[in-house]
Amino acid sequence: MLGTYIRKKNRLSPAQFMVLGFAIIILLGALFLNLPIASQNGESVGFINALFTSTSAVCVTGLVVVDTGTHWTVFGKTIIIILIQVGGLGFMSMATLFSILIGKKICLHQRLLIQEALNQYDLSGLVRLTRHILVGTFIIEGIGAIILSMVFIPKMGFLKGLGYGVFHAISAFCNAGFDLMGNFSSLTSYTENIVVNIVIMALIILGGLGFTVIFDIIKKRNFSKLTLHSKIVIFMTSFLILIGFILFFAIEYDNPKTLGNLSFKGKIIASMFQSVTTRTAGFNTIDLAAMKDSSKFLTIILMFIGGSPASTAGGIKTATLGVLILAVIAFIKGKEDVEAFGRRISYSVVNKSLGVVAIGLSIVVFVVMSLSLTEVKFDFLDTLFEAVSAFGTVGLSLAGTPNLSLIGRILIALSMFAGRVGALTILFALSNRKQKNLVRYPEDKVIVG
Amino acid sequence: MLGTYIRKKNRLSPAQFMVLGFAIIILLGALFLNLPIASQNGESVGFINALFTSTSAVCVTGLVVVDTGTHWTVFGKTIIIILIQVGGLGFMSMATLFSILIGKKICLHQRLLIQEALNQYDLSGLVRLTRHILVGTFIIEGIGAIILSMVFIPKMGFLKGLGYGVFHAISAFCNAGFDLMGNFSSLTSYTENIVVNIVIMALIILGGLGFTVIFDIIKKRNFSKLTLHSKIVIFMTSFLILIGFILFFAIEYDNPKTLGNLSFKGKIIASMFQSVTTRTAGFNTIDLAAMKDSSKFLTIILMFIGGSPASTAGGIKTATLGVLILAVIAFIKGKEDVEAFGRRISYSVVNKSLGVVAIGLSIVVFVVMSLSLTEVKFDFLDTLFEAVSAFGTVGLSLAGTPNLSLIGRILIALSMFAGRVGALTILFALSNRKQKNLVRYPEDKVIVG
Ligand SMILES: [K+]
Ligand SMILES: [K+]
Numbered sequence: 001m002l003g004t005y006i007r008k009k010n011r012l013s014p015a016q017f018m019v020l021g022f023a024i025i026i027l028l029g030a031l032f033l034n035l036p037i038a039s040q041n042g043e044s045v046g047f048i049n050a051l052f053t054s055t056s057a058v059c060v061t062g063l064v065v066v067d068t069g070t071h072w073t074v075f076g077k078t079i080i081i082i083l084i085q086v087g088g089l090g091f092m093s094m095a096t097l098f099s100i101l102i103g104k105k106i107c108l109h110q111r112l113l114i115q116e117a118l119n120q121y122d123l124s125g126l127v128r129l130t131r132h133i134l135v136g137t138f139i140i141e142g143i144g145a146i147i148l149s150m151v152f153i154p155k156m157g158f159l160k161g162l163g164y165g166v167f168h169a170i171s172a173f174c175n176a177g178f179d180l181m182g183n184f185s186s187l188t189s190y191t192e193n194i195v196v197n198i199v200i201m202a203l204i205i206l207g208g209l210g211f212t213v214i215f216d217i218i219k220k221r222n223f224s225k226l227t228l229h230s231k232i233v234i235f236m237t238s239f240l241i242l243i244g245f246i247l248f249f250a251i252e253y254d255n256p257k258t259l260g261n262l263s264f265k266g267k268i269i270a271s272m273f274q275s276v277t278t279r280t281a282g283f284n285t286i287d288l289a290a291m292k293d294s295s296k297f298l299t300i301i302l303m304f305i306g307g308s309p310a311s312t313a314g315g316i317k318t319a320t321l322g323v324l325i326l327a328v329i330a331f332i333k334g335k336e337d338v339e340a341f342g343r344r345i346s347y348s349v350v351n352k353s354l355g356v357v358a359i360g361l362s363i364v365v366f367v368v369m370s371l372s373l374t375e376v377k378f379d380f381l382d383t384l385f386e387a388v389s390a391f392g393t394v395g396l397s398l399a400g401t402p403n404l405s406l407i408g409r410i411l412i413a414l415s416m417f418a419g420r421v422g423a424l425t426i427l428f429a430l431s432n433r434k435q436k437n438l439v440r441y442p443e444d445k446v447i448v449g
Numbered sequence: 450m451l452g453t454y455i456r457k458k459n460r461l462s463p464a465q466f467m468v469l470g471f472a473i474i475i476l477l478g479a480l481f482l483n484l485p486i487a488s489q490n491g492e493s494v495g496f497i498n499a500l501f502t503s504t505s506a507v508c509v510t511g512l513v514v515v516d517t518g519t520h521w522t523v524f525g526k527t528i529i530i531i532l533i534q535v536g537g538l539g540f541m542s543m544a545t546l547f548s549i550l551i552g553k554k555i556c557l558h559q560r561l562l563i564q565e566a567l568n569q570y571d572l573s574g575l576v577r578l579t580r581h582i583l584v585g586t587f588i589i590e591g592i593g594a595i596i597l598s599m600v601f602i603p604k605m606g607f608l609k610g611l612g613y614g615v616f617h618a619i620s621a622f623c624n625a626g627f628d629l630m631g632n633f634s635s636l637t638s639y640t641e642n643i644v645v646n647i648v649i650m651a652l653i654i655l656g657g658l659g660f661t662v663i664f665d666i667i668k669k670r671n672f673s674k675l676t677l678h679s680k681i682v683i684f685m686t687s688f689l690i691l692i693g694f695i696l697f698f699a700i701e702y703d704n705p706k707t708l709g710n711l712s713f714k715g716k717i718i719a720s721m722f723q724s725v726t727t728r729t730a731g732f733n734t735i736d737l738a739a740m741k742d743s744s745k746f747l748t749i750i751l752m753f754i755g756g757s758p759a760s761t762a763g764g765i766k767t768a769t770l771g772v773l774i775l776a777v778i779a780f781i782k783g784k785e786d787v788e789a790f791g792r793r794i795s796y797s798v799v800n801k802s803l804g805v806v807a808i809g810l811s812i813v814v815f816v817v818m819s820l821s822l823t824e825v826k827f828d829f830l831d832t833l834f835e836a837v838s839a840f841g842t843v844g845l846s847l848a849g850t851p852n853l854s855l856i857g858r859i860l861i862a863l864s865m866f867a868g869r870v871g872a873l874t875i876l877f878a879l880s881n882r883k884q885k886n887l888v889r890y891p892e893d894k895v896i897v898g
Contacts, residue, residue, distance in 0.1 A: 247818075251822070292821065292822065292825075293821035293825075293829045293832070294818045294819075294821040294822045296829070297814075297817055297818055297821060297829070298818065301814065324803060324807070325807075327800050327803055327804075328800075328803060328804045328807045328808075330800060331797075331800040331801055331803065331804035332804060336796075336797065338800075347785075347796045347799075348780075348785065350796075350799075350800070350803075351776050351777075351779060351780040351787075351799075352780055354773060354776055354777060354780065354799075354803065355776075355777045355780035355781060358773065358774075358777045359777075365746075365750065368746055369696075369743045369746055369747065370743075372741065372742035372743040372746060373700070373741065373743045376741075376742075379828075379829070380742045380745070380746070380828070380829060380830035381829035381830065383742070
């Protein structure tokens with residue numbers, strides 16, 4: 001199917017196919033959300049707002065211009081959670097498929113084009129993998145939904161509690177960050193609730209690792225036997241969670257508006273949760289706007305890094321940062337080869353990581369410079385925060401996304417799309433377009449630094 | 450002399466030698482500036498402030514905690530300009546020597562250590578090069594001083610006018626950004642003065658290119674014959690000046706507090722001057738604090754980039770950014786080799802550029818996170834601005850450096866030192882410590898992006 005699509009040269013490339021696919025889903029979602037029956041007040045939310053919400057849902061970002069819990073009807077909420085599931089799962093499975101295909105072929109024949117790879121690959125393998133991803137998603141989300149429902153049902157009654165359990169389980173696993181708690185409060189009423197915290201964190205981490213790594217762990221059950229990719233992803237994820245936890249804990253410890261008035265256990269849970277959720281999920285259990293500037297800056301850095309490749313996460317990705325750190329370590333040690341866990345990483349992967357970061361930074365710089373012209377009332381830190389949150393499909397906000405101007409809303413919607421689909425396009429469209437260098441130029445020196 | 454120093458294994462490495470040398474000069478400067486005769490009020494400025502000023506002068510940064518023009522006596526001003534000249538010239542000539550030595554040997558024997566390189570190099574060549582740098586500096590600064598004096602003498606009388614001409618010519622060529630105009634006003638009273646603007650801009654650009662490039666231009670007189678390094682540096686410098694000019698002009702065009710009330714010609718001159726001075730010199734002819742956030746953010750980016758390697762400039766350097774951009778272009782084009790102007794750039798240079806940026810970013814992130822804890826009254830944008838200004842040895846400030854707390858002053862002084870000498874240390878200490886990889890590991894894939 002996909003193979004046939006690609007074989008014809010004049011048809012869409014896989015990258016174009018995906019970008020268009022996502023755009024169509026977003027538009028469809030916007031049309032549904034624009035209906036009066038989607039809003040509790042019985043009036044259409046307005047097309048730009050519907051489009052913004054649909055983009056945010058499909059790109060699993062979680063930035064919202066109207067409060068999800070109080071504005072939308074059950075119909076609207078259902079549309080949103082479907083968009084999240086389709087966006088999150090669609091992206092993750094496509095990315096997993098492609099990365100496995102690319103990976104398989106890249107090692108054997110460095111210069112093979114992705115189109116050829118797709119045609120040569122056994123189609124039944126693709127179907128099996130997709131089925132595994134679907135089954136895996138429903139098992140993980142199902143367990144999450146059951147546990148969350150057990151917390152919500154006693155408070156809200158059976159149907160609503162179950163709905164809330166399912167909604168938040170999907171939203172957490174897809175790293176979407178949408179919540180139904182009302183008044184943009186996210187999970188601030190569950191700051192010290194251990195069950196909710198642990199379940200949501202587990203869902204976020206699993207979704208943020210992606211199935212490439214999850215399946216690898218299930219198959220090998222032994223860290224030393226994992227692929228290099230899984231090792232780097234797991235190492236970076238643990239490292240980033242730990243660093244974020246320590247810094248949030250230390251910086252906010254005495255801030256009465258965030259951690260200050262919590263118990264010691266509460267402080268630990270809340271900073272751990274914030275560390276996990278910040279990189280891409282976008283829930284929050286403490287008042288982010290009340291954090292110190294130092295924590296806000298830390299949040300911005302974590303949001304930019306994001307989760308792992310081929311997952312529901314956004315950002316430049318843990319593995320990308322990992323490869324760049326390894327390259328810097330190689331440089332500091334004066335080594336020619338970039339190495340990790342007894343394996344060598346090729347320069348083309350380092351170059352690609354560099355490209356991903358450069359493109360990410362360019363997007364953020366462009367959006368920040370534009371937003372600081374259009375949103376003159378926003379504090380600079382809030383503007384930077386909003387732009388990185390959109391690019392990293394995180395969904396946290398300091399200034400309040402509903403306060404954005406019309407141009408601001410469009411810019412942020414485009415950033416979410418670019419942050420989500422752009423990374424994908426780059427991955428698919430560029431990774432394997434290896435050109436043979438017809439002429440190899442003589443090497444010459446450049447003084448840097 | 451230097452050779453003997455290095456031959457003995459237990460002696461200091463060239464990098465340690467330089468760091469120590471700069472530290473001693475800074476301390477000496479601080480002792481002089483701490484004297485009561487250095488201050489116009491006849492009282493010592495206080496050791497921390499003297500140390501801050503001396504660090505700022507030797508590191509050619511220009512951040513000041515007391516106003517240079519009104520606080521210091523002629524004795525104090527003389528000490529400052531001597532520190533600037535010694536710091537700027539000392540750094541530039543050492544860096545040029547080392548980079549030429551490194552360059553010569555790197556191409557022939559990739560694995561040769563810098564120590565051996567130094568011993569094998571003809572000492573008379575070193576002496577000749579140093580003489581050329583000294584002569585070149587005095588010719589360029591002399592011409593600048595004469596023209597500037599012709600502007601200042603009619604206003605201030607012969608002696609003072611001449612002194613101001615010499616001071617600002619040295620300060621501009623060394624990219625130091627110190628001025629004597631009083632009340633932290635920098636060159637804001639010369640916004641539309643064509644002569645002052647052109648002379649200062651020419652001095653800044655020449656100082657920021659460095660003698661590696663200046664001598665190459667004088668020798669070849671033909672762009673196509675220049676070394677790859679010179680081509681990249683000239684291209685990036687022109688590109689950055691142009692981009693900065695266009696953006697400042699466009700963003701501030703209608704801002705009544707900056708360009709708004711100037712003539713069209715004045716708008717052009719002022720935005721051109723701001724573009725040239727921002728990357729490392731640190732003068733200003735418009736009120737920076739009155740700029741829009743968008744321009745402030747642009748300023749931060751330009752300050753981080755800085756001038757060219759082996760010059761008086763700070764920042765990560767134009768050539769470093771150039772190499773990374775070329776690497777990204779190679780990735781986007783799907784090419785294995787990083788190429789420019791018909792030459793290939795080795796992966797080790799790309800890795801080094803990556804290392805320089807990573808270390809620079811780490812310093813800035815650390816300082817910003819610390820400063821936003823110690824300077825709670827500072828706006829985040831002002832904090833970020835101050836930290837990058839110190840790291841890039843630029844010397845521009847929004848919040849006013851004198852408002853920094855004691856810890857803030859120490860942090861900023863350390864950033865200036867790290868931004869200036871740290872880059873140097875990295876260059877010398879790490880560039881040639883090539884280790885043979887005893888084991889070459891098998892290549893393995895990592896999915897990034
Ligand atoms: K999210
Ligand atoms: K400077």
